[in-house]
Amino acid sequence: MQEKNERRSNRERSESTRAVLIEAARRLFIEKGYAETATPDIVAAAGVTRGALYHHFEDKKALFSAVAEAEARAVAEEIDRVAPDDMPAREALVKGGEAYLDAMTLPGRTRLLLLDGPAVLGRAGMDEIDDRHAARSLRAGILFAVRSGDLPRDLPVDAATHLLSSAYDRAALAIEAGGDADAYRAALAMLIDGVAALAG
Template sequence: MPRATRAQSEATAARVLDAAWALFAAQGYPGVGLEEVAQRAGVTRGAVYHHYGSKTGLFHAVHARAQAQVAAAVEAAAAGSDDPWEALEAGSRAFLDASLGDRVRQVMLVDAPVVLGLDAWRAEDARGSARLLGEALTALAAAGVLRVGSVPACAALLSGAMNEAALWAAATADPRAAVDDAWDVLRQMLAALRT
């Protein structure tokens, strides 16, 4: 049998990743088997192992994609404003909205801290939306408009608050209304940090 080209191999890996993300998001990590992922992607289980090594390796790749998707939403929202404070608020709201999606919430906030461990989860977050939050707060502190003694502590607390708000909202009967409520409180918290 001829060996797959690089393009074919990348296409297979992408199909597996798409299938896995849909399944992990719908059923949670414990409810998904690699045979089911392979079947949904139209590949063999061996192909899944070839590209991702294990179920945990596959989940790690899905989580990285979820984190990148949220970070892209945050970055796009923040880029829409020239005012650094408005950019912080827009990015924070975008985080809540992007994290509320079922595909993201289950993978990024529910399963990843347990499956990957908190250190790996935080490391991936640090490359994405947490990095953007830290950069925004650092810029505001440098401009003299942020009233905190420690930017890293502020970033950790705000990140934790937003993660918890997204989880809380998703568990309510009306998640969109709950995000609006959480956003009202978060804006008040942010306002208290402004000089």
């Protein structure tokens, strides 16, 4: 029993250290940018040793990837919370998109996911992360709308997911830069309704 408790305690300490590193790195990546953040800065901010950092992450890039993954997961959780499975398809798409835009207003999130993310991890690397989170939710919503007849049956789901995801990303960046959030929300809803009208 004691051995089991020790294993649990070690695992909890390990998870706690990992979480502290991710949070410290997130803060520094936002404040200073990825290129200007050195691993000694992260170690100092997290209050851990360099050995602890490299025990959990191969390098700074791997740590950045973990930060991006955590941010993307948080965004997807908000989308899924606002647009549950029992919501009508068209409403779920619109509400889910609005939830995405809301979630992206968290300070630093657009920089991490839409600017630094592709620069550090490459477009393919960020797409892999997105495909596990917000893009997965969006694709599921589009597929549900196609199957329910709210969107055209012959709509290419993967292509539509990529295009609509790009539109939401662009809106998030524009809103952060001071754009009219209501105008972007309305335009995106009209875009969805325009495609829905083709369903007849």
